[in-house]
Amino acid sequence: MTTVHNPNKACCSIPPVQAEYTAKGTYKSHGAFDRAYVTGDNSETALIIVYDIFGYFPQTLQGADILAKTLGVQVFMPDFFGEGNTFDIKKFPPKTDQDKKDIQDFFGGVGSPPPAATRLVDFAHGLKREGFKKIGALGYCWGGKVVIMGALTEGNPLDAISIVHPAMISSKDAEGLSVPSGIYFSKDESREEFDKIVDVLSKKSFSAKVDSKYYSNMFHGWAAARGNLSDPENKREYEDLYSRAAAFFTNALALV
Numbered sequence: 001m002t003t004v005h006n007p008n009k010a011c012c013s014i015p016p017v018q019a020e021y022t023a024k025g026t027y028k029s030h031g032a033f034d035r036a037y038v039t040g041d042n043s044e045t046a047l048i049i050v051y052d053i054f055g056y057f058p059q060t061l062q063g064a065d066i067l068a069k070t071l072g073v074q075v076f077m078p079d080f081f082g083e084g085n086t087f088d089i090k091k092f093p094p095k096t097d098q099d100k101k102d103i104q105d106f107f108g109g110v111g112s113p114p115p116a117a118t119r120l121v122d123f124a125h126g127l128k129r130e131g132f133k134k135i136g137a138l139g140y141c142w143g144g145k146v147v148i149m150g151a152l153t154e155g156n157p158l159d160a161i162s163i164v165h166p167a168m169i170s171s172k173d174a175e176g177l178s179v180p181s182g183i184y185f186s187k188d189e190s191r192e193e194f195d196k197i198v199d200v201l202s203k204k205s206f207s208a209k210v211d212s213k214y215y216s217n218m219f220h221g222w223a224a225a226r227g228n229l230s231d232p233e234n235k236r237e238y239e240d241l242y243s244r245a246a247a248f249f250t251n252a253l254a255l256v
Contacts, residue, residue, distance in 0.1 A: 019229055021058035024065045030076060031126040032119065037061060037077040040068025045253060046132040048124060049077040050116070050143030053106065055086035057225035060140065063242055067138070070246040071255060074132075078123055080116050080146075113142065113168065117149035121156045128157045134253045138162040138182075138245065140224040145169060152176045160209070160252035162245055165189060165220045171196030180209035180252035182245055188220035211248040215241070 025039025037056060047067060051060050056077070068075040087106050091099045107113075124135050137158050139147030144166025151161045152173070162182035163169065166189065174181070174197040181201055185194045194214050201210045215237055221227065223241045228234045250256055 019058040019227070021062045023058075023061040025061070025068070025075070030078070031123045033078040033080075033123065034082065035079040037064060037079075038074065039065050040072070040074045042072060042074040044132060045071075045073040045134045045255065046127050046136075047071065047073050047075045047249065048120065048127075048135065048137045049075060050080065050120060050137065050139035050146045051077060052141035052143055052221065052224045052226075053081075053087040054089060054225040055079070055081060059227040059229060059238075060224045063223060063238075066242045067246060067249070070242070071249055073136075073249075073255070076123070076127070078119070080119065081110055085110050107142070113145045113149055116146045117153065120146055120150040121153050121158075124150070124157045134159045136160040136162070136249050136253055138164065138249075139166065140164045141167045141221060148173045148177070151179055151181075160249060162248060164223050164241065164245070165215075165218075167220075169193065169197075171200060173197075174200040177201065177204070178206075180206045180248075182210070182248035182252070183212040184223075184241060184244070185214050186218045186220050186222060187214075187216050191216075209248075209252045211244060211251075213241075213244060 025037050027035050027037055030036040049064050064075045064077055087103060091102060094100045094103055127135055135158055137147045137150060144163035145168045147161050148163055148169065150156055151158050158179055160180045164184045165186040171193050183197055191214060198212045201207060218237050222234055223238055227238055229238060
């Protein structure tokens with residue numbers, strides 16, 4: 001019997017879209033990670049991006065470059081899985097029982113959120129030791145769960161977070177949040193949980209710095225590896241998401 005670690009059906013079925021984009025950043029070792037995509041230049045403010053289970057896809061790298069340029073910050077996208085350990089694109093969408101088992105095993109193994117959240121927090125602490133004064137974090141899908149778990153870790157150095165079409169998220173995750181949060185769901189995530197999260201955050205002391213939007217016309221993954229930027233509506237909402245995320249972090253991190 002397959003153990004279900006991720007109940008989000010869309011996350012476990014929608015394949016990524018191949019896209020062409022020439023990334024502006026570079027790959028280098030940083031902190032405890034053998035490889036991280038680094039883009040932008042800033043000595044005081046950093047943004048950590050946690051990719052989805054497909055790793056470094058053009059759409060995701062382009063998003064990192066957009067945020068680095070728009071915000072004027074240095075963006076780090078650590079390789080949480082390591083080369084060769086992202087989920088096999090050929091198994092998407094999963095057609096066989098074995099493929100379905102493999103993706104659940106992935107979420108229970110190399111893609112297990114708790115250890116990744118610990119690594120995220122450790123990486124953020126390292127950036128603070130390097131001299132960065134403010135640190136934000138943004139996560140897609142699986143990465144959204146990692147980011148919110150990291151923000152719930154006692155003594156974590158994150159100053160603001162954003163989750164984009166997140167997987168495995170519930171309103172209980174929002175109850176312990178103590179930093180401004182940008183919450184962006186697609187139609188494939190629960191509207192009920194989204195509304196509950198927004199309600200919880202509206203009662204926080206930092207509520208004025210919270211941003212949220214439910215993209216009822218978008219599917220899970222539209223702003224990362226599964227985004228189809230050749231589709232006008234997807235492209236428009238992709239641009240809207242990054243515009244909103246940039247405005248959120250500008251406000252939450254007091255970048256102006």
